Amino acid sequence: MHRFGLLASFAFALVTPSLLALTPDQIARLPAPAARSVDFAQDIKPILEASCLQCHGRGRDKGGFNLDDRTNLLMGGDWGDAVQPGSSAESHLIALVAGFDQERVMPQKGTRLTADQISLLRAWIDQGAVWDPAITFARPPPDNLEAVRPELNGGKPDDHPVDRLLAPYFAEHRFRAPRVVGDRVFARRVWLDLIGLLPPPAELDAFLDDDRPDKRRLLVRRLLADHGNYATHWLTFWNDLLRNDYQGTGFIDGGRKGITPWLYASLESNKPYHQFVRELVNPTPESEGFTKGVVWRGTVNASMVPAMQASQNVSQVFMGVNLKCASCHDSFIDDWSLADAYGLAGVYSDDVLELVECDKPTGETAAPRFIYPTLGTIDATATRPERIARLAEIVTGRQNGRLTRTLVNRFWQRFLGHGLVEPIDEMDKSAWSPEVLDWLAEDFADHGYDVKHLIETIMTSRAYQLPSQPETERSQGPSIFRGPTVRRMSAEQFTDALSTVSGVWNAKPSTRVVDNHWAGRNFSPIRAALVPASPLQVALGRPNRDQVVTLRGSIATTLEALELTNGAELSRRLGEGAALQVAAGDPSPAALLERLYRTALGRKPTAAEARIALPLLAPPLQPAAVEDLLWALVMLPEFQLIP
Amino acid sequence: MKSPSWSRRDFLKGASAATLSALAAGHARPLLGAQASAARRAATADTVIVLWMAGGMAGTETFDPKRYRPFEKGLPPDAFLSTFPSIDTHVDPIKFSAGLEKIAGVMDRGTLIRTYTAGDLGFILHSRHQFQWHTGYAPPQSVAAPHIGAIIARTLGPLNPAMPAFINIGQRFDTGESEELKAFTTAGFLGSEYGPFNVPFPHQAADTVRPPGGMTPGRFEDRNRFFKRLLEKSPVAQAGSDFQRESLLRSYENAHRLLGSPAAKAFDLSLEPLESIRRYVPDYEPGRVYDADRGRGASAALSGYEERTVGRFGLGCLLARRLTEQGARFIEVTTEYVPFLNWDTHENGHERLVAMKKQIDAPIAQLVRDLEERGLLDRTLIVLASEFSRDAIIEGKPDNRVKDQVTIPEKIEEPKHYGMHRHFTDAGCVLLFGGGAKRGHLHGLTADERPCKWIKDRVVIEDLHASIFHALGIAPDLAYEIERRPFYVTRDGLGRPILDLFGA
Known part of the structure; x- marks a missing residue:
């Protein structure tokens, strides 16, 4: 899919200084230095970013040359100096970007520099190659790896820890948090977020009438205790992540293996997350479909x-990082x-894997290893089962602060619309509130990786209960x-809500859900996640x-x-x-209307x-x-959106 | 507080949902390739119709006939290269296989490629080769690769805003290898806005744009008005503007607009005069059900499925013409892949091809003529293609043979063994009509003796796609961003249009 790998890689090392020196005639043909004072941030940084950093920035050093900062710039590359401050005509960098020699022109890929850009670079070098020390192109080390426990010192001591940690953030952004949403909105949110169903009118009324001060927490707990509906709802989330519950032949020859019974049972029993992940990474026959691929x-x-x-x-x-680029070539x-992608693949491979760059074998092999060696190392000489067991140990160990943060971030994104880290699969990046992410992750691990505890913690925060923010496109x-x-x-959620309102549920669950050893099990009602994707579900986005x-x-x-x-x-x-609904025999059109509104929208119809x-329902x-x-x-x- | 009033909002003037989603986070952004500006050249086509011969159409039995030998008992399988004699076409040196007389009569309007070679994907599977033909990439891919129709829909948008940009005719998804069919009949990462509008049975096409079953147009309009009045009074509608709500309502308006538009009438084949339908499906009877028998199986004679499905492709071509008249952007009409049926001729090849030719000959020729008569052929590129070709003996390519899937007897004693029963990937036929393609032109040369592989001007999928894109003014190295990576519309951006196919 990418052609980066096809980049002709003329080795910089082959270019010797003598070959780079410009003749007097060439110097005369160079664009003249810009006749003004050059500002690094304004004039030079954009050129470097557009034309150089792809190979020589963010830690990359093609030809041994890196320009993350001025020190690196002055160190030059394998061939020698890059710039001579004060003398642009003698700087190899200028010789290369001028491109008199077609074989040795920089950048090697993409558009050549314009005469104006060369003029600016010349003036900058002539003026001493001044570099604002605050500017660096170095890539920060990956964030969110080690477990960190933030101090709870903001806000009021009685407040929810998430809100205490957010207090300084809100203060900094001069935001005064409004009152939390009313009970009706809260109920609709938690019912849909927790078990994926609309609140039944009678239960909603009971909640509204409840005057216990901690009734919201109690509601969350009550819904979390609905193990069957909880498991069915979260089956969708995990089927997407684990690409389970496919249909069809699985690309023939037993090419795929479902894990639904294992998954459903794990969700129903609220299996601790580290154990859940361990069983996926180092699987039993019931859970091997995920890594079998x-x-x-x-x-x-x-x-x-x-x-x-x-x-x-x-x-x-589990780690919130995307290795797909690196599966064909070093990521750009x-x-x-x-080597990272193949190193991890090597853990699962029976044979030593040869690195294949964009479908061309490289002749190199990668030792089996984990993508973050600081979190743990794997003995490359160990047997395959030993390597996989060790991998599971590293991924699910208490030292791995990434496993917990990744799940916290996914939940935060589900419940609040956007992740603490965005995009959600770039967990090397820092969160907008590292304190909230870190605290939730540690609290989750401290509580035995109890997923339901994590959900309850997020949902009882004021942050979750704030009024929703309108967005524009x-x-x-x-x-x-x-x-x-x-x-x-x-x-x-939509299909189930439709079933709730219409009273029409699915006839029977998919055979992939109810395989032989589940035959006697009574799923009632049979919800959307338990049946094969229908045209309606596909149109609504079931992948x-x-x-x-x-x-x-x-x-x-x-x-x-x-x-x-x-x-x-x-x-x-x-x-x-x-x-x-007609057969339900409501005493009057008004009663029918009220019942349908309460079921669908959790409220009575307004007079308007x-x-x-009502005229529609006239007898x-x-x-x-x-x-x-x-x-x-x-x-x-109002029906289709979660408020 | 000023409350936005739904009723006063003019959604027709608003951005389409496609524009909206293009701007929104999570949707693929275009990354313009080096050739993008060059592609801004005047396009030669606005519409593409792919006529998909699913299952592997043998070139030597259709548009590239070779040495013919009639069936006789005891014939060795290497004694024939074609099981039909050749016929003349309207273009002197170009011969077709007998049974395609009507298409032969319009060959002077088209370009024939005989050297399409499919990828080397190991064991030959219809699912994987169909995926490769439609997405330009060999499966599996780590992201959901979009169908060429979705790429065109995403890049060019609808031609007529009321008409879905990608219409897929004649494909069900509950046949064999169903999930694999879905794996390429998708907009993939581009987002379902650009996905196929599926019309599995053309005789029921009108239902896809009609009020739901049993509902009169009057009630449908009443229901819509009722909804709008309720919406206007909904307390939430008065609580200010939100992106999610607006996109929801806008998509609904788009849908409603399609249903009420003249474009919707294009889906209704009952509005077509009977004699006109019979030019596509000669034995058409009004009221007859042209659906597919649910049973499958590889019976020697025509199965119930094939008996009932005859005419379905013809109606699909007629529908394609009607949709083109109303400004469709991309249409695919398929003969439908069902294992061991249609072009998937693993046995009884000769007899089966008699039926397949009967199925496609009239409607394809008529589609070309009708579009020409209406002045639409010049701006409509018709592409007839299949995932690979077939041979009586060779599975795969001569120099890269793969595991055989059918047994070929040493001596052919029964007619059921007389035909092209293996998958051949080293040369197959693609026919182009209109949309800037040359008229009466032949591209590529294949060997006259087995292996009947390409010997001049080989065509591969990325170049074929680049050529289709070329006609539409889309650069082959246009890319869309997914997971921060570029995904090129031809493999790795390497496709090059075959300029020999185009011109006067």
């Missing part, structure tokens, strides 16, 4: 053999190298945290599980709207639902809404009228 029949690209898939997927899902966007993305953002229901999916698209699409407007599945469900809707009650009302209700943004 997809075995395609025929010849596949070297970067996609099963051991490389395991390398990419373990890194991305971060520091990952081919331009402001999409993290700016200053002021509260959660409005989120769209997932395909599964094919060929690749790991850590984030689904959040934008409503026209194809989805078409499916909601005249799709056969929605139409069938609404039709059947209308018949059920009732004035519009004799027509199923078609109820069907149209159901449709209108589920199409409302």
Whole structure:
């Protein structure tokens, strides 16, 4: 997919100084130095960033030359000096960018420098190659690796730790947090976020009437204790991450293996996260589908053999870093190298893996190792089972502060709209609030990697309970945290909500969910995550599980709207639902309307809404009228969005 | 507080959902390649129609006939290269295989490529080669690679804003290897906005843009008005603007607009005169169900599936014409891949091809003629292609043979063994009509004796895609960013348009 690997790599080392020296004639033809005072930040930095850093910055040193800072610049490369401060005509850098010799022109890839840019570079060197010491192109070391426990000293001592840690952040950004959302909004959020279902009206009423001061925490706990619905809801999240619950043949020849029974049982029993991950990294037959990967029949690209898939997927899902670039060539966007990707793949491979760069064997091999040696080392001479066991030990060990932070960040992103670290699969980057990320991660580990404890902790913070912040299409993305953002229901949440309102659930669970040894199990109701993806679910964004999916698209699409407007599945469900609702025999049109509003939206219709809707329900009650009302209700943004 | 009023908002003037999602986080951004500006040259096509001969169409039995020998008992399998005699086409040196007389009659409007060579993917699988043809990349990929239709939809957008930009006709997803079919019939990382609008059964196409089953247009409009009134009074609608809500409502408006637009009528084949339909499907009967039998199997004779599905491709071509008239951007019409059916001729090859040719000959020729008559052929590029070719003996390529999937007897005693039963990847046919392609032109040469491989002007998928993109004015090294990496619209940005295919 990338052609970076095809970069002709003329070795800088071959260029000897004598070959680089410009003749007087060439010097005369150089663009003259700019006749003004040059500012490094304004004039030079943009040139370096656009044309040089891809090979010579952020720690990279092609030809032994790196220009992360002035010291490195002055050290030159394998061929000798790069710049002679005060004398641009004698500086090799100028000779190279001038490009008199086609074979030795810099940059080697991309657009040549313009005469104006060369003039600026010359003037800068002539003026002493002054470099603002505050500017460095060095890449900061990866963040979020070691476990760190922040001091809880901000805010009020009685406050939730997350809010205490956010207090200085809010103060710094001059933001006065508003009151938390009302009970109705809170209830809708936690019901959908925790178990993926709409709050049933009676339970919602009971919650609203509850006057215990800690009723929100108690509600969260009560929902967390609904083990079956919790497991079904979170099955979707983990199926996406672990690319489980595919359909079809699995690329023939037993090329894939599902892990649904293991996964469901793990979620239902709230298996401690380190144990959960250990069983995925160092699997039993029940959980081996994840690292076994997809075995395609025929010849596949070297970067996609099963051991490389395991390398990419373990890194991305549990460590929050993307090794896909580095699976074909040293990454150009971060520091990952081919050897990192192959080193981790080597843990899973039966044979020594030869590094293949963009489908060309390099002749080199990579010793099996973990991508962050500071977190733990693997004995390359150990047997495959020993290596895998050791890998699981490193990934799930208490010293690994990345495992916990990655999950905390994924949950924060799910519940509040944006991650503490963004993008969520670039966990080497720093969080906008390292304190919150670190504290939640440590607290999670301290509590035995109890996932439900982590969820409860986030949901009982004021941060989670703040009113949602409207976004515009331009402001999409993290700016200053002021509260959660409005989120769209997932395909599964929407389909289940539709079932709740219409009363029409699925007939039977997928055979992949209920395999033979689960045959007697009673799933009731049979929710969207338990059935194969239908056209409606696909249109709403349920992915094919060929690749790991850590984030689904959040934008409503026209194809989805078409499916909601005249799709056969929605139409069938609404039709059947209308018949059920008519048969429910409500005493009056108003009672029916109120019941449907309470089920769908968690509130009664307003007088204005009732004035519009009641004429539709005038006796004799027509199923078609109820069907149209159901449709209108589920199409409302108030229904489809999580407030 | 000023409350934005839904009813007054003019959504038709607003940005389309496609524009909106292009701006939003999480959607692939275009990275312009070095050739992007060069591609701004005047495009020669606005619309592409891919006629997909799924299952492996043998070149030697269709558009590249070779030495013919009729069936006789005891024939060794290497005694024939074609099981049909050759026929003349409208272009003197170009011969077709018998059974394609009607397409032969429009060959003067097209360009024939005989040297398409499929990738070396090891054991030959329809799923993987179809994936490669449609995405330009060999599977598996670490990100979800988009179908060429989705790339075109994403890059050029709809031609008529009311018409889905990528329409996929004749493909079900509950046939064999279903998930693998879905793996390429997708917008992948580009986002589902650009994904296929699926019309599995053309005779039911109107249903896809009609009010849901059983609902009168009047009730449909009432329902819409009712929704808007409720929405207007919804307390949440009055609480200020939010991106998510607006994108939701805008997508809904787009959908509603399609359903109410003249474009929607293009989906309704019942509006087509009977004699016109019969030019596509000669034995068409109104009211007959052209669906597919759910059963599958490799029976020697035509299966129930094939009997019932005959006419489905023809109706698909007719639908493609109607959609092109209304400004469709990308359409694929497939004969549908079902293991051991249609072009997947593992046995009974000769007899099966008689039927397949009957299925495609009239509608393809008529599509070309109809578009020409309407002045649309010049701006519509028709591409007929298949994932690979077939041979009676060779599986794979002569110099890279792979494991055989069918047994070929030493002497052919029964007609069921007479045909091209193995997968051959070293030369296959692609036909182009319109959209700037040369008229009456032949590109590429294949050997006259087995192995009938390419010997001049080999064509590979990235160059074929680059050529399609060329006609549309899309640079082959245009890339979209996914997970901060560039994903080029042709493999690694290396595709080069075959300029010999285009021109007067």
